[in-house]
Amino acid sequence: xxxxxxxxTIHIEPITRVEGHGKVSILLDENxxxxxxxxxxxxxxxxxxxxxxxxxxxxxxxxxxxxGICPVSHHLAAAKAMDxxxxxxxxxxxxxxxxxxxxxxxxxxxxALHFFHLVSPxxxxxxxxDPAIRNVIGVARKFPELAVQGVMMRKYGQEIxxxxxxxxxxxxxxxxxxxxxxxxxxxxxxxxxxIDQMMAWCRSALKIAKDYTLQHFEExxxxxxxxxxxxxxxxxxxxxxxxxxxxxxIDAGGKKIFDQVNYNSYRxxxxxxxxxxxxxxxxxxxxxxxxxxxxxxGPLARVNTADFIDTPEAEAARKEFKNxxxxxxxxxxxxYHWARMIELLHSGEKINALLHDGDLQGTDLVxxxxxxxxxxxxxxxxxxxxxxxxxxxENDQVVxxxxxxxxxxxNEPMNRAVSRVAKDYLSxxxxxxxxxxxxxEVAIRAYDPCLSCATHAMGRMPLEITLIGHEGQVLExxxx
Numbered sequence: 001x002x003x004x005x006x007x008x009t010i011h012i013e014p015i016t017r018v019e020g021h022g023k024v025s026i027l028l029d030e031n032x033x034x035x036x037x038x039x040x041x042x043x044x045x046x047x048x049x050x051x052x053x054x055x056x057x058x059x060x061x062x063x064x065x066x067x068g069i070c071p072v073s074h075h076l077a078a079a080k081a082m083d084x085x086x087x088x089x090x091x092x093x094x095x096x097x098x099x100x101x102x103x104x105x106x107x108x109x110x111x112a113l114h115f116f117h118l119v120s121p122x123x124x125x126x127x128x129x130d131p132a133i134r135n136v137i138g139v140a141r142k143f144p145e146l147a148v149q150g151v152m153m154r155k156y157g158q159e160i161x162x163x164x165x166x167x168x169x170x171x172x173x174x175x176x177x178x179x180x181x182x183x184x185x186x187x188x189x190x191x192x193x194x195i196d197q198m199m200a201w202c203r204s205a206l207k208i209a210k211d212y213t214l215q216h217f218e219e220x221x222x223x224x225x226x227x228x229x230x231x232x233x234x235x236x237x238x239x240x241x242x243x244x245x246x247x248x249x250i251d252a253g254g255k256k257i258f259d260q261v262n263y264n265s266y267r268x269x270x271x272x273x274x275x276x277x278x279x280x281x282x283x284x285x286x287x288x289x290x291x292x293x294x295x296x297x298g299p300l301a302r303v304n305t306a307d308f309i310d311t312p313e314a315e316a317a318r319k320e321f322k323n324x325x326x327x328x329x330x331x332x333x334x335x336y337h338w339a340r341m342i343e344l345l346h347s348g349e350k351i352n353a354l355l356h357d358g359d360l361q362g363t364d365l366v367x368x369x370x371x372x373x374x375x376x377x378x379x380x381x382x383x384x385x386x387x388x389x390x391x392x393x394e395n396d397q398v399v400x401x402x403x404x405x406x407x408x409x410x411n412e413p414m415n416r417a418v419s420r421v422a423k424d425y426l427s428x429x430x431x432x433x434x435x436x437x438x439x440x441e442v443a444i445r446a447y448d449p450c451l452s453c454a455t456h457a458m459g460r461m462p463l464e465i466t467l468i469g470h471e472g473q474v475l476e477x478x479x480x
Contacts, residue, residue: 006030010426012437015039015444022449024440026422032429037422039415039444040278048401056085056392057176063388063403064170067450069113071170072106072161073381073406076243077388079174080377084264085392086176087369094362095178101354102164102173103243103379104347108198109157110382111299111344114448115205116150119337122442123212128435149201156191156198160351163187178366188355195352202345206317209341213334214324220334222424224417224443227252227331229285229294230301231409233380236260238307240346242380248305249285249295254329257285263378266387272404280411283404294412297384298447299339304329311353314346333417336446381406383448407449417443 006029013023027036047066054062060078064071076099083091091099121134124143132138140147158168163183165171173179213220229252233245247266249257258269272281273290284293295301303322309315321338324330330339354360377388384406391400407414421443426436 007035010432010437012440015441024418024422024444026426026440028426032427032432034419034422034427037415037419037440038277039411039418048403051401052398054398055396056082056390056398057396059390059398059401060174060176061170061172066405068169070106070110070381070383070450072102072165073379073386074388075165075171076103076174077377077379077381077386078390079176080244080379081375081388081390082176083377084375085372085390087372088177088367089369090367091178092362092364092367093359094182094364095366097354097357097359098164098179098182098365099174100243101183101351101360102161102171104350104354105157105160105164107157107242107343107347107382108351109154109161110448111340111347112150112153112157112205114382115209115337115340115344116146116153118448119445120146120150122438122445123208123337127439127442128433131434131438134438149204153198153201153205156194160191163191175366177368180365182362182365183360185361188360191351192355195348195355199345199348199352202341202348203313206338206341206345209338210317210320213332213338217324221332223439224333224421224446225331226333226413226416226420228296228413228416229257229288230304230329231285231295231297232302232305232385233263233378234260234305234307235310239310240302240306240308242302242343242347244379247378247385250305250329252329252331254304257287263387264376266376266378266389270387270404272408278411280408281404282411283409284412295409296413297406297409298336298382299343300330300333300336301384302380303339303342309342309346311346311349313349314342317342317345333443333446336448340448383407383450384409405450407447410447410449414444414447414449417446 008028010026010028011023015022015024023040025038025040026034028034051059051062060075060082063078064074066074117136120139121136124139125134161171162168165173166181173181229249231247231249233241234248235241235245247261247263247269248259251257261269269286270283271286272283274281282294284290285295286293303318309318321330321342374391379386386406387404389402390398393399418440421439425439426432429436
């Protein structure tokens with residue numbers, strides 16, 4: 001009997017409570033010892049191709065069709081690239097602040113959605129709780145105040161997006177060289193009326209995430225965790241900046257790999273590897289190579305790479321967070337949730353400050369420059385650093401598009417988290433229960449992946465789990 005025929009495979013398909021469609025395959029031997037575990041994104045990657053031939057000013061509106069959860073991130077990254085195409089290196093203060101308000105509204109609603117709707121069932125009920133209650137409906141029934149809080153926080157962020165982008169989803173507010181609307185006094189006053197409540201809810205959400213992490217520290221410190229590099233945008237003075245900055249990468253101990261790199265030069269530092277079992281690419285830092293050059297992005301990476309946060313409450317929370325690891329980078333996968341709530345609080349503070357800024361009512365919306373044929377735009381999306389890179393021909397048509405999406409940047413770390421949890425919790429178990437399989441999904445959900453963004457795809461996955469015996473026979477198949 002060959003080695004292959006003695007193996008059996010468990011498929012977790014689809015991964016639940018994430019954006020997009022994916023599956024996990026776990027290869028076990030005849031003793032149920034895990035030999036391999038992989039995260040597969042099974043949607044087809046095609047957006048970079050069919051954007052070609054479109055007129056450049058259409059791109060900021062088109063590319064956000066990648067996603068209904070984080071469209072603003074794609075909208076702004078593409079708009080920043082198109083600023084360069086039209087020769088604009090610095091926006092007017094009005095346009096810069098309108099875009100930032102739009103972006104912080106996006107961070108606010110997305111982080112609230114993920115924490116309250118997708119993650120809280122695991123934290124509140126436990127990883128192995130009955131799936132009939134381990135969901136957002138179960139949260140609403142047992143913790144109605146939390147459910148209302150999550151819904152209202154997301155609504156607040158979406159209304160900010162609508163006021164700045166024109167629509168809650170797939171707006172048109174950012175255009176090459178600026179924005180097409182400002183924020184009226186009436187719109188501002190609506191948001192100011194509720195900002196104190198939003199800030200109070202941010203503080204309570206942060207407390208939930210912090211308390212959970214500290215109270216369960218011994219249980220979760222090794223859960224899907226490993227040392228890693230971290231990458232993010234950073235402001236010139238080292239502060240966290242979710243909208244703009246230069247690139248910084250650090251290693252697991254905090255040593256800088258590179259710092260204050262102009263993101264137009266990202267190709268000199270970042271490359272992408274292709275593997276035959278996933279439509280997602282695997283980015284890595286060129287100087288370290290494919291084996292050691294992979295990195296994490298997103299809230300955990302941003303809190304690790306930043307020297308400080310320029311809003312007082314979030315900075316105090318960052319210091320508490322860093323104290324846990326004695327000011328060294330935090331490489332605990334489940335600490336993503338705590339870091340994400342620090343960013344939620346930071347976004348609330350930024351929204352509050354911007355709403356009191358009179359520039360938002362200004363009328364200097366667009367800046368003009370001299371036409372170029374190439375542009376790169378980066379933002380820190382909710383899930384991490386987002387790259388948009390375009391070339392345009394003399395007929396104003398896009399001839400090249402390269403998108404390195406946040407979840408793509410986290411591809412290797414997510415696979416490592418899946419592998420570690422599978423080996424730690426599934427190996428040798430006589431029966432692989434739903435609760436054990438959910439441990440794998442918990443590790444993936446920590447990254448808040450958007451699998452549709454990462455593959456730039458549309459489509460529907462059949463919902464089926466198949467258990468195959470060590471001789472290749474189908475032991476169990478369940479369709480949903």
